[in-house]
Amino acid sequence: MTDVQPDPRDPRPLIGEPLALDLLNTRWAGTPVNDLLAKPDGYAIWLSSAGLADRCRAAGSGLAALRETREVIAEAVQELCGQGQLGPEVVARLNGVLGHGRLRRELGPQGPTAHVEVDRPEWLASWLAADDFLDLLDRGAQRIKQCAHEACVLYFFDTSQNGRRRWCRMAVCGNRAKAARHYVKARG
Template sequence: MTDRTADPQDPRPLIGEPLSLDLLNTRWSGTPVNDLLAQPDGHAVWLSSAGLAGRCRADDAGLAALREAREALAAAVGDLDRDGAIGAAAVAGLNGVLEHGRLRRELGPTGPVSRVEADGPPWLAAWLAVDDFLGLLEQGPHRIRKCAHEACILHFFDTSQNGRRRWCSMAACGNRAKAARHYEKVRG
């Protein structure tokens, strides 16, 4: 899709997941929960990290569309985590975002070309994120996972060969869990 290099100002603990989960992960653990999209400057940082800064403007309308897409994705992923399937309300939310764009295919001079057409610049990033989620579902909804650490709220797409990844990051959540188990073992 696009070249993605994390913006140096991006404070999130997990960056670089597929676009839909990267948008979902703009909220991460903290008290209160950290939210990169709480302020307009965070919108610009996310667009930069997602490789969309050249295609999308960081403005109020785009931020509102992204927040709507994030809520729809959160509902869908929450349903998958809880029930193993996406419920009707979450489907309606995802389809509501998808109604703001379409994929146009045509034959160009070098072969087939696909181009996203959105209902205006504010909807492009939101539409791309939800469309990406559909692609993840096609690859296997069981691979969309919440981190196994009880204090973590991040999600990832498990691309491991055996499909057994448990942590958003082994360096962070995985090591914390291992350290806690070791502490309990030594203490008990």
């Protein structure tokens, strides 16, 4: 997602993770929890930031499908982070989302091509996010992580060489944790 410019209206603290995790990060810490997908205009902003605005319409039916997909991916990530594997229920739900589309490959004049086909247009963004989640599993399920800061609910894909990244953003969550440890040490 590095070649996509985020929408300047996007208020999220972490933008640009792989599509599946970027979808999860449409909810972030706050009281109440912030939810970019609470309204249709937030859906349009997310599509724009994800580079999908030219492929997907920001219609209510697509928003409902995307919210459903976000819940499925969130459940899957929680199971991975907690148990290290996916249970049969979440696998069935994820496959349900994936069942709305397929990747059709063919050979054209310029060589091999791949086209996503969905049964209904409102499922395109959801299918792409679910497909991206499968790609992340292939690349290393253990690298899908939740930020280690206790007040943060964001997720990231750890691309560090040693796989030891802990924070969604070191400049924010990492520094807060360091400052808290320093404060405790100084008082002790």
